[in-house]
Amino acid sequence: MPDVNWSTASATASATALAALAGPVDAALGGDRRALARLISLVENDPSAAPAVLARIHPLTGRARIIGVTGPPGVGKSTIVDGLTARFRAAGQNVGIVAVDPTSPFTGGALLGDRVRMQRWTTDRGVFIRSLATRGHLGGVSGATGDAIRLLDAVGFQVILVETVGAGQSEVEIMDIAHTVLVVLSPGVGDDVQAQKAGILEIADLLVVNKSDLPDAGRLAVQLETMLDLAPVPPPWRPPVLKVSAIDAETLSELVQACDRHFQWLKGEGRLAARLARRTGHELSTLIGRLASAEVVRAAELSGAWDKALEDVTSRRADFYQVALRLLREAGLGSRE
Amino acid sequence: MMRRIRVLVAKPGLDGHDRGAKVVARAYRDAGMEVIYTGLHQTPEQIVQAAMQEDVDIVALSILSGAHNTLVPKVVRMMHEAGLGDVSVLVGGIIPREDAAALKEAGAAAVFGPGSTLESIVAATRGSVKRALA
């Protein structure tokens, strides 16, 4: 982390910060793709700059339709994103793509390779592809994914496709980001339905059996249907199981129709508002946690209480909870003894 | 904390071998960089657009086809035209020694011929970052 000052002045988008960023933000909103790309980097690299950017673009967000694509490594997520992009482009819609790959916990580096399958859109002005590394964020996306989506949304991308890291059990944050979540499996990879049961299968709005040109796709689809049949109470939305082959564009039209059906269902009976509320609550509480943590640590470092806190815990004079609550109290947050 | 160096590794032109490019991409990752790998047969237009969208510091071109004398100046020129003059272009591959000087003249920040070590490539790449890292 840079030496961020999270004191109220900087965290609430000071007038100077707003003025400094007005140029780049206006350029991005006017269609300058370089400015857009650099703003995504800015919110990713510099948390103290994010408030000023978000203050400016927030009123313009909330228009895009967000589709998440998740699933184990190598099942064909990127190829499906590429195929969906073709469909949405053919329907005249602009497509923003955020593709997340993992950061190495040892070196901090990352190999971001999802673009390889999407190269044909690189020079299409109706498509913007950005690769993000997780940078230690768990949950299958990166910490900056939300802000990157908001920037793409604000500048007018109508559909935003989010490819998560190759996910298994616990990388389920995409459900709080997307309107529709596609969980992709393929025969041989991630087809141990039993083992997947408690993992990402639960967050699927659509269950996609990709590579159905290969043997055993039918068996995997049957296993998934059986799993759905076993649900003790029928869910309000039973995810359809769709056999596709991402390398065969024809099979993707059914997938797009299923996405549309789910989106229509979501728009009924206040469901969209409910999902939005859940998503907003999730993001807000995460952000508060980040801001508060930085603020408390900063205050403790300034007053010298931080070193004392570390000393108290390591010497077993006090436990983590006692010390954390003490620091929160000293920062004026919380009153529990 | 320093921000991460971002590198686009691209293979322009017609040759179909990306082993070398992948080895270098891995070395960059192991050196703590974020590497965007774009695959084979990239046109200069695609490379420039990808570099822009990914907001990279470095474009590393791997060229084995012998077409470096036309491809490199073209990419460099198009990068400038796109407002990406602060992104360095590096070239690796089968580049004869006598061509290296001309490529640098044409705007390549570094040229790695056969036999360059991964350490020297990583170090020169780090040294070619133009925008502030902190």
Ligand SMILES: Nc1nc2c(ncn2[C@@H]2O[C@H](COP(=O)(O)OP(=O)(O)OP(=O)(O)O)[C@@H](O)[C@H]2O)c(=O)[nH]1
């Ligand atoms: N036979 C077959 N191969 C496919 C299909 N879809 C994708 N593939 C291949 O599967 C491999 C992996 O595809 P990707 O789209 O990169 O998979 P991914 O899920 O994005 O992979 P990660 O991002 O690394 O987790 C590639 O070689 C694709 O060409 C399909 O429908 N049938």
Ligand SMILES: [Mg+2]
């Ligand atoms: Mg992928």
